Amino acid sequence: MSTPSTVDTTLDRRELFIDGQWVAPANGATTDVIEAATENVLGAAASASASDVDAAVDAARRALPGWRGMAISDRAEVLDWFARELKTRAKATAVLTSRENGMPISLSIGANGYAPSMMVSYYAKLVRESAAEDIRPSAMGKRTVVRHEPVGVVAAITPWNYPQSLAAMKIAPALAAGCTIVLKPSPETALDAYAFADAAHAAGLPAGVLNIVPGGREAGAYLVEHPGVDKVAFTGSTPAGRAIGEVCGRLLRPVTLELGGKSASIVADDADLDHFAAQLAGVSLPNNGQTCHACTRILAPRSRYGEVVDAVTAAVAALQIGDPLDKSTQIGPLVTRAQQLRVLDYIEIGKHTGHQLTVGGDIPDGIDTGWYVAPTVFADVDNSARLAQEEIFGPVLTITPYTDEAEAIAIANDSPYGLGGSVWTSDEEHGLAIADQIYSGTVGVNHYALDFAAPFGGVKASGLGRELGPEGLAPYRRTKSIYL
Structure with missing residues (x-):
């Protein structure tokens, strides 16, 4: 580190x-x-x-x-x-x-x-x-x-x-x-x-x-x-x-x-989990999670739920935490002490409401200066929970299971926000069809990145x-x- x-x-x-x-x-x-x-x-x-x-x-x-x-x-x-x-x-x-x-x-x-x-x-x-x-x-x-x-x-x-x-x-x-x-x-x-x-x-x-x-x-x-x-x-x-x-x-x-935003990533049954995991930091945790369009809610099919939890946990655990001026750093400090405390408070809520903490959950070991929070993942989070409904604005991800595509879309849309979102599938046309049903101003298929030549903004x-x-x-x- x-x-x-x-x-x-x-x-x-x-x-x-x-x-x-x-x-x-x-x-x-x-x-x-x-x-x-x-x-x-x-x-x-x-x-x-x-x-x-x-x-x-x-x-x-x-x-x-x-x-x-x-x-x-x-x-x-x-x-x-x-x-x-x-x-x-x-x-x-x-x-x-x-x-x-x-x-x-x-x-x-x-x-x-x-x-x-x-x-x-x-x-x-x-x-x-x-x-x-x-x-x-x-x-x-x-x-x-x-x-x-x-x-x-x-x-x-x-x-x-x-x-x-x-x-x-x-x-x-x-x-x-x-x-x-x-x-x-x-x-x-x-x-x-x-x-x-x-x-x-x-x-x-x-x-x-x-x-x-x-x-x-x-x-x-x-x-x-x-x-x-x-x-x-x-x-x-x-x-x-x-x-x-x-x-x-x-x-x-x-x-x-x-x-604000509370965007969802829908991981389809046929998703390439290696590709999804490789893109996770940039799509779900950009700028240490301090990003309005970050896809912090991960929706995983029950048929592959354990695989998704393992892939997300491993990807997050491998992130390099440290000096933001170091080119190898992927997670730096939050902007202020107040923001750090806000995020840590949400993590405590997650710990005390029965969600499964798979990685992170505190200030990183070995750093005693700066407003750092270890990137954190909670699994088995119902979409009605505060962690899934409220914008945390820090490096905290939730994973929620779904049974079929219709339920995944319903969960993605069950949010007061509608800024971003992403769909992960090996069939791009199918991904476009799912994206059409997400009530959001922007959606990515197998990635997410703003385009200077395309409109950006939200609904709700x-x-x-x-x-x-x-x-x-x-x-x-x-x-x-x-x-x-």
Whole structure:
């Protein structure tokens, strides 16, 4: 087992990025960002107050006419430059993010390093190639011009688990559509958010087009209901999403909500268990289980139930736990002490409610620093149990038996959530047929991975709207019909 890094580096970012400038918070407030593996302070990040949010929204409003009025080709060229600047910072940003939230560097290099640059490039290309308007014939020989206009000033609020990717999923399409944006990142990962500011500054993004104001819940709540905001884009917990949705509903303000999940993997009778076990870490335990779409419920056929339990247990027991900056690490620490305690509480619930603990169940042996939880598997879990119904957001898997395919589908759909899911079978067409019956925004067949060119989002308590793909651009545009 590798041990946590003891790199002694302090990274202070005590200013906000507003109107293209570095601005001290009005009240001088900062928040310490703690390294998940060492429990040491990484650095202090500025913490925005209501007056700082006012300044950021005002800057975005002033910048909106110029940015939305820019020729699409010129706007896309600026975004291409922005993407290049993000790419030059990719490795450093990935390392910093892993230190903040504990994500293994093998995942972070893509998710927090190169993905933002790729998304900005994707949307720059998309708007170059998509028409800003179309002319439709109407009755009696008349015509209607349908124009796609930017929705306006966007408030983006992002969490700590995939801070760079989830911010880029909002920044890239919003800027490509001609919107301006105020980003409020999570205080737990506030330091890495400055990579966007640094890249924007270097790329010559016009002042006020992108503003970054780290802060706590109060700053986020104030931003959501700010009268100068035209749309809200949020990724985070379902309770927070409900509160934001209520505010936006009252204000008749467009909102995109990407929320929690409790996804299921249906292992079919004919599944290749070696392939399933090899994919398990990436599908069910990505980012130490701190992933909204993770397939943490494993549904196994009774005819092969013992095989599945053994395969899952062996795969989880073999995972490398340790320093998130070690390329061989598969399970790093959780983001905070509070998150570690939350997950350990769920494990205790599992132990005291009769579920079969097959591996894990505590803090890993040999590590006494950092917020680690050993990857844990509970078998014989009824789908009505709390472990199967509530989002744990940590490295805890449950295994539930099913009798036939209809029961498997019913169990998969018996959840308040509907974000992800997967089907494992040697017959891909059969897998597609099962996937069609899973009530979820996304499903993988024999794997699960987000695709930049395809929509991502959930149903039920997993949220509203879609991000990524052409569908991810649409929420940042509104249509106007001009009748000729």
